[in-house]
Amino acid sequence: VLLIIFMISAPLLTVGVPVELPKTEASAVETTDKPITVSIDQNGAIFIGESEVRWEQLAIRVAEEGGEKARDKAVFIRADGRAPYQAVARVMARLSASGFTKLNLITDTAADEPAEG
Template sequence: MAMGGGSGVGGGRRGRRGRKGPLTEINVTPLVDVMLVLLIIFMISAPLLTVGVPVELPKTEASAVEIKSEPLSVSIDQNGAIFIGDSEADFNDLTTRLFTEAGGADKAAERPVFVRADGRAPYQAVARVMARLSANGFTKLNLITDTAPEA
């Protein structure tokens, strides 16, 4: 009898010991995974955030361009006014005046066009002039820049 009663009580205790208690440790593996993913995202997106840095684009270290024929010169001042040679030109008359200076539309495609834009000129003005020239058959477009001072 003593065996039966003792085994019944002991059997109940063994059942409780067999169960696992509540988990008291924190599993850090998912936390490390999330942190690594965030690190990768920040590493990829960080270079894209530097677009808004002010840069003076017209100063470059480009070498001189070799010219085989006399170039046509288009200048854009800081206010966006367009000049062909030394005289001011309207945006709508730009291509007709360049065709006249080049000696016709067939000769204009062979001659290079130098676009000299002030560093403070609106980007829209420079882009519009280059797009107009490109759309009208001027294929040899060159942006003239100032050379950067040597260190």
């Protein structure tokens, strides 16, 4: 239940929090609604858009950001590859427990990586 949806999305988002996304070979997921973006930097700090959010206010702020039917919207989680796994897991668990079901982890594509051999 901790990772309800482990869908890998690779659209290029222009969010102001600089994170170094992990590389994967997954394809992009199509979405018609504007997603809610939650970012986690390398130190575990949480951001919605460009605004830092305290842990206690996470679910409330995501709901405010999404407006009506926020829990039906996609939530894109952009976690720095160097962020502690615990920080990412806690954010996903908090959102899941608050009724958000469309959680998506954002990554970069690994197509530009040189093959090891």
